[in-house]
Amino acid sequence: MELLRRVLAGSGLDPARADATWTSGPAEAVQLRPGPGAGAFAAQDGFDGPDGARGAGRPTDSDGSAGSRDPAGFSSPPGFHGVDGDDPVGAVDDPLRHVVRIPARPGRQVDWPGWTPEPLRTAWAARGVTRPWSHQAHGAELVHSGADVVVATGTASGKSLVYQLPVLAGLAEDPRATALYLAPTKALAADQLRSLDGLAPDGVRPAAFDGDTPIDQRDWVRRHCRWVFSNPDMLHRSLLPRHGRWTTFLRRLRYVVVDECHTYRGVFGSHVALLLRRLLRLAARYGARPTIVLASATVARPEEFASRLTGRDVVAVTEDGSPHAGRTVAFWEPPLLAEITGENGAPVRRSAGAEVSRMLADLVLEDARTLAFVRSRRAAELTALGAQRQVAEIAPELAARVAAYRGGYLPEERRALEADLMSGKLIGVATTNALELGVDISGLDAVVQAGFPGTRASFWQQAGRAGRAADEALVVLVARDDPLDTYLVHHPSSLVGAPVESCVLNPVNPYVLAPQLACAAAEMPLTTVDVEETFGGAPAVEVLDALVEEGVLRRRPHGWFWPDTGDAPAAHVDIRGSGLGQVAVVEAATGRMLGTVDGGSAPGTIHSGAVYLHRGDSFVVDELDLDDGVALVHAEAPDWRTEAQSVSDVAVLEVLEHRRCGPVQVCFGATTVTSQVVAYRRRTPDGTVLDQTPLDLPPQSLDTRSVWYTIDPDALADAGIDEARFPGALHAAEHAAIGLLPLFAICDRWDIGGLSTALHPDTGLPTVFVHDGHPGGAGLAERGHEVLGRWLAATRAAVRDCECRTGCPSCVQSPKCGNGNNPLDKSGAVQVLDLVLAGLEGGTPTGSR
Secondary structure, eight states, rough: OHHHHHHHTTTTSSSSSSHOOOOOTTTOOOOEEEEEOOOOOEOBTEEEEEEOOOOEEEEEEEEOOOOOOTTTTSEETTTTSSSGTTSSSOOTTTTTEEEEEEEOOOOOOOOOOOOHHHHHHHHHHHTTOSSSSSHHHHHHHHHHHTTOEEEETTTTTTTHHHHHHHHHHHHHHEEEEEEEEEOSSSSHHHHHHHHTTTTOOOOOEEEEOOOOOOOHHHHHHHHHHEEEEOOHHIIIITTTTTTTGGGGHTEEEEEEEETTTGGGGHHHHHHHHHHHHHHHHHHHHHHHHOOEEEEESSSHHHHHHHHHHHHOOOOOOOOOOOOOEEEEEEEEEEEEEEEEGGOOOOOEEOOOOHHHHHHHHHHHHHHHOOEOOOHHHHHHHHHHHHHHHHHHHHOGGGGGEEEEOOOTTTTTHHHHHHHHHHHTOOOOOOOOGGTSSOOOOBOOOOEEEEESSSSSSHHHHHHTTTOOOSSSSEEEEESSHHHHHHHHHHGGGGTTSSOOOOOOBBOHHHHHHHHHHHHHHHHHHBBBBHHHTTSSHHHHHHHHHHHHTTSSSEEEEEEEEEOOOOGGGGGGGGGSSSSSSSEEEEEEETTEEEEEEEETTTHHHSTTOOEEETTTEEEEEEEETTTTTTTEEEEEOOEEEEEEEEEEOOOOOOEEEEEETTTEEEEEEEEEEEEEEEEEEEETTOOOEEEEEOOEEEEEEEEEEEEEEEEEEEHHHTTTOOGGGGEEEEHHHHHHHHHHHTSSSSSSSSGGEEEEESSSSSTTEEEEEEEEEEETTTSSSHHHHHTHHHHHHHHHHHHHOSOOOSTTTTTOOOBTTTTOOOSSHHHHHHHHHHHHHHHHHHOOEEEEO
């Protein structure tokens, strides 16, 4: 309450609103409070809220009528009197759109399992853990019995104990047994390793094995460590290719722990799924069948996802018995700026970054330990710098207690920041999602998010970083000028009143399967049994045949072999990035390496002329050499930022599914996308465009999957859209659809792209494409095809309800449009979407494969 008052006061609003806007209701219900002029409601019965909380009753209007459904397919509360039933009336100029009250929840303790060693009970008691929570004991019992288990409970619910207890007990029982822990980040693995101090029995000798481990220590870990803490990258590049040196460890491997497994989705998740299959195949070769324990934030159908990830049947533990502090979640939409206009005269909102930077400063001045989550490395630096300046104006002694944390830092820099975070030396930290997982930061008072993080699971994971055992916490979601963010702050039930998403991965994506099969064959020849039972069957055989034809592998009667070239393929397979490797950012004057950028994103982020930030210092890129993988920069602090512009083209390779819906045809299939960064703009901090500079960068070609629809020109004309308006209407509909797809698929709008044209050469009709941004597809376009009706209904609502007149970044403008957001026809986009939705309501499939 006090922190919300401070945030309101910092925005020039009446702090008393924090006291005047609460609603009463059942203690166990999640309460949502809209802005001025609107009613209130409790969460619906059956709603699975964050951390397993459930609503207490179905809401009704004063006349007893039940709540409606919003276009996204989620329940909308009655009593919200704006468009679609959610949006407050008369609150256009009020940035505080809604407040959500999540009450505290007590925990449920049970006795330790009977097989728990007494030294472990004593060690945990010394840490204040006298008895486990119910889900901890249940999960540990399953693991101890040999079942493969996924624990999917809320943030800070103590998932670590679920695997620590049976693993430590098992390693104590069998002095020869070994265990492997895998985390998506080195920070998380290091933090979990620290948590074993004083807990692990003598002889276990847990140790890290990652890229930061000195070479001379790696041999010691291999020979003496019985619980290795690592990550998928090290497993892929070092342990598995050199499995002959790890024979003893693999032969005795009893447990494999996969922490934060919900992060393994999309292309990265597909790589990790095949990586785990490679690990289990080699373990079986040495006579081991380890038990797998997975830990995850709350996700939909965790047992199904975990089974797909591991290739085994997995039991899910989802009933959370831990206590949780109460939280207040504020939905904040930055106000429109009257003094400036954006591209093509569109209204411009105060940036989410500027709002978050000010809020971070306000909270630091209140001595509130705060994390500010932002969407990019550059934003983390800018947000921290802005907060430091504002804090220094009032309390100079506190400015040094604000910092940025992001990926790309050198190992020693990361470790120092993590130590300052845990000690409390730092009060406010602006971070990318690098701190969504990892360091166990306890006792945070507030979390501020500069934009929706892309998934409901990530939203609650970040929000869960705040909250002490007895004290409540504040979470503020600040909307970016983006269709999805705008939709969510006006429709809070689409976030709070909706289940978390399912994770999407595709282990048989040929662009992932091919390099992974090559790596597996190099480790140990592949047999037909391996291919059939481990690597996917027929799709794998097709890929292997192609690898043989290309000379990558050789076929023998007993299977597929890697030619002994002396060069292991794993070193050339990037499991995280675009497959284009990393580009080093180097200060030209000194030769100092500042960090790295993924090769796929390098043309858009470190092109010549781009502004690059590192640890608060600003640099401008002099030259980008993609062939050599290096960008040369010089120190400079300009008063503008840069924004890349790109163009693309889509060619249809194969239509996999299609259906005719009256004048509309909907398709899903294989496509080739050719994109090219062609220019960059310089913008002032308030968003004003200073100029645009052309770039000469090579085009990038991507074979992927797309969903698209075509509309008969006569239908467009009958709807009142004349031929001259076709390009603008389709273009605006495409931009808005890209902005809303992350509501239905776990992705970011930068993971997808699109194209619209009044006459596409492959369809011969007005066409709108939305394509997956990953080679072979990560399941995003396919998911869009599955939920097309709900997706486009939400898109139409977002465009129609936006308060601008002709289009703005909150509805139809795109930050990465290579055409300067021109032409765009907002009203035409609504008409196009109406046509498609009307067709979908009566359409039936006419063919598929």
